[in-house]
Each structure stands twice: as structure tokens, then as C-alpha cells.
Amino acid sequence: MDAVKECLRNFPKEARELYLNDTVPYLDGPLSPLQFYRDWIGPNKPCIIHNAFSDWPALSKWNPTYLREKVGSKVISVAVTPNGYADAVNGDRFVMPEERQTTFSSLLDIIEGKVKCSGVFYVQKQCSNLTEELPELTGDVQTHIPWMSEALGKQPDAVNFWLGEESAVTSMHKDHYENLYCVISGQKEFILLPPTDRPFIPYELYQPATYRQKEDGNFEIVDEEDSTKVPWIPLDPLNPDYDRYPSYRLAKPLLCTVKAGEMLYLPSLWFHHVRQSHGCIAVNFWYDMEYDIKYNYFQLVESLTNAVGSL
DSSP states (O other), X not given: OHHHHHHHHHHHHHXXXXXXXXXXXXXXXXXXXXXXXXXXXXXXOOEEETTSSXXXXXXXXXXXXXXHHHHTTOEEEEEEESSSEESXXXXXXXXXXXXXXXXXXXXXXXXXXXXXXXXXXXXXXXXXXXXXXXXXXXXXXXXXXXHHHHHHTSXXXXXXXXXXXXXXXXXXXXXXXXXXXXXXXXXXXXXXXXXXXXXXXXXXXXXXXXXXXXXTSOEEEEEOTTOOOEEEOOOOTTSOOTTTOXXXXXXXXXXEEEETTOEEEEOTTOEEEEEEOTTOEEEEEXXXXXXXXXXXXXXXXXXXXXXXXXX
């Protein structure tokens, strides 16, 4: 067991020495599909791309006045939480947001401070909500990224629209998608960890639950009945508890800020934590990852990490 622990400690170090960057590199523009696959998708490395969607009308059009005119009366799904943390650990629970239906104009009233509400509001419905709930806006963007679709030989599984308050935070997690994250206005702050740092990232099992706002404005946590426990990362990378999770000291997070007009390529299986400026608007494209040998290797590392426990 000690030998396995030593291998798991050295495995991420070797990855950093061999191919990972110390920072997230910037590209001046999109590459050809083949070159992008060779340089970034295949090696599973993130980058920030300038001028990748400079021709989108959304960059100049998507302000509150335009959005009110275009989709103000549309009813959309909004995640509401007491503290800005949706899909996150709270005590001994994994708590999901209250999903509320409201008009786009009502949401803008809250974000612009015209209406005071308890709770933190975030449009984060990850089911291709741009094309499903706001198809009127698709003419201002692309519904896929042609060079990425060609590189991967597929269309995106989902195109998501994001808009929320500054207090809305996405807790640390990973996705099984190749992610192109496009910031339209404002900025997003990412904390990234490569899949090879999995031995240093803690997971625990939690009872799933949901926030529900009561008539007095306070929130309660309601357990999801007859549900299995959810594995989730309890650690907050903004304030890591090294006493409880000492192995996280060995992790090497990358910090990057994605500004308006920039696109982040976030590779599959990379752990990420996200914050944003108030009223930030973004669109992201989820392309399903290939479940190839890379996925098998990750599953092996994850299984070994779970088997040995703390390093």
C-alpha cells in the first residue's frame, strides 16, 4: 500500500514535468481543427483563445435593454440559493438549488438592483438552455463552433447560457465534456486542476438535498427521498482546510481570468471552480468526450486513490 501511495504522489509530479503548463496559455486566434486537436485536445491541456468569436453580434448587442426587448417576457429556469453555492456541500448534505421559473425581465430587475430579493440568482440550467429556453438569442451567436465540431467529428451535446450575480459560485467539480467557454460580458475567474491531481483532491459521500425558500424568506434544506448518496468534493479551493485535507497541499492549481471576448478551452476531466463578475454573461459548448484509454487511465487512478485513502 505504501508503494501505491508513493506512485500516486509521483504521478502528478511527472505529468507537470513532462507536458503540463505552469499557467494557462493564450492563443491569438483559433487554430485549424487538426492542429487544435494535436496541440490541445489530444494532450488534454487548457488554453484561452482570443478572437475566437469576434464576429458574434452578441458581443455588442447583449445588454439589459436589448435582452429585455428580445426575451424579456420569456420564462426561464433560474437557480436560487441562500449563499450563492448551488450543487455544493453544505455540512453533511450535497445541496442543489431551488429551481425557479421567472421571466427574463424579472431576473434582470434583480441583477440590476431594481428589485431586492433574498437569495442569490443564477441562470445555470445545463440542458442546452440557450437553444431550448432562449432560441430567440441564437441568431446572435453560433450554435456550434465549426473548427471544434470538425476536430471532434461531432456537434455539441449542449449549448448553455449563463447569467448571474457576483455571489454565485460554482463549486469544484469535473465534467465528461470538452468545454468551450465564451465570455460575452464581464469576466469569469477559474481555478483549474488537471486530472492527474486527482490523488490530492478529496471526495466524500453526501445525502442529496435541495434548497427551498419559505414564506418568511429564509431557506430550508429538504432531503431528496429515496436517493443514493452523491460523491462530491468538500474542499473549498478559496480557503482549503489543510488540516482536514493535507494531501491537497500537493495539488498545483492553475488560476486564470477569462474576459469578455475570450474563449476558454476546458478539457474533459479537469477539475474547476468558477467565480464571476456581477451580471457576467457567458455561453458554453459541451462536446461529449471520447471514452477512450484516457478515460480508462483516469478511472484507474481514481480507483487507486479511493482504495488507499489519504496520501
